[in-house]
Amino acid sequence: GEDVEQSLFLSVREGDSSVINCTYTDSSSTYLYWYKQEPGAGLQLLTYIFSNMDMKQDQRLTVLLNKKDKHLSLRIADTQTGDSAIYFCAESENYGGSQGNLIFGKGTKLSVKP
């Protein structure tokens, strides 16, 4: 079945760039997503990218998609302490009646040191 893999931890210094990586298995996924979860809260959609795009930029966030390698990354420029959270990568299911269901990675915990 489909699977989404992420490294579990990332630590950076305030002001540096953070790059969170994700690999997925379903080559038919149309959309790929990045969510942010702060402690004790739900998931907040950060950004998403269509599979026919290579890159999407939104202020400090840059998403890169390598469809050939099934690799997705999220770059956060000028990382701040408020960016400390768990970041989830997700791909969409694309079969039968499950269209719209998401497969989530286990999340990458980003720690930002002052």
Place this chain on the structure above:
Amino acid sequence: DGGITQSPKYLFRKEGQNVTLSCEQNLNHDAMYWYRQDPGQGLRLIYYSQIVNDFQKGDIAEGYSVSREKKESFPLTVTSAQKNPTAFYLCASTAPGRANQPQHFGDGTRLSIL
């Protein structure tokens, strides 16, 4: 403001007891979802509903039940058959009519055993 409301924020269950988690949305979304989150496990799909009066089992439905009598509401019951119910439960919904719309999440309910 439109959004998804989960209640209660914290819930305690006694041995042999059924408990019900509430999820209400005013986003006019057709599809709603329940996830379970355990530390280091990411999100696992319990049940989902694409339309009123219809719902489907997800990956870990055993010990849970749902109903979808109204478009706005998708309550989850954790039954006594669920032997390890301690977790963070997240409800989500997606926009109608278009595949692969981003899922919007509530703030979650943390369930613990007394």
